[in-house]
Amino acid sequence: MNYADICRDAFALVDDIGNGSFNTEFSERGTMATTVEVAMPVLAVFRTLDPDDPASVAEARSRLAALAGSEQGVFSRYPALAEFALGESIVLQ
Numbered sequence: 826m827n828y829a830d831i832c833r834d835a836f837a838l839v840d841d842i843g844n845g846s847f848n849t850e851f852s853e854r855g856t857m858a859t860t861v862e863v864a865m866p867v868l869a870v871f872r873t874l875d876p877d878d879p880a881s882v883a884e885a886r887s888r889l890a891a892l893a894g895s896e897q898g899v900f901s902r903y904p905a906l907a908e909f910a911l912g913e914s915i916v917l918q
Contacts, residue, residue: 827905828876834906835871838899839864847899863896867906886910 841847842864845856854862870888875881889910893900900907 826876826882826909830905831909832871834903835867838867838903838906841902842899859899863892863899866892 842856842859847859847863848855867889870885873881874885886909889906893907893910900910
C-alpha cells in the first residue's frame with residue numbers, strides 16, 4: 826500500500842469535483858450533488874483512517890469499495906485510490 830499515492834488520488838478527486846470536472850461527463854448532477862455523494866464520503870473515510878491499524882485500513886477499504894462500485898466513472902480516474910478500495914484499477918468500457 827503506497828499511502829502517499831492513495832492520499833494524493835483522494836485529494837485530487839475532491840479537488841476535481843470542486844472544480845466541476847464531473848458535472849456532465851458521467852451524470853447530470855452538479856458539483857454540489859457530486860460533493861455530497863462522493864467527495865464528502867471520501868473525506869470522511871480519510872478523516873478516520875489510520876494506515877498503521879489493520880482494522881482501520883479494512884474499514885476504509887470496505888467503505889471506499891461500496892462507493893467506488895457505485896461511482897466507477899469517478900474512481901476510474903484515480904488508479905491508486907481505486908486499487909486501494911477494490912484491489913484493482915477500474916477500466917471503463
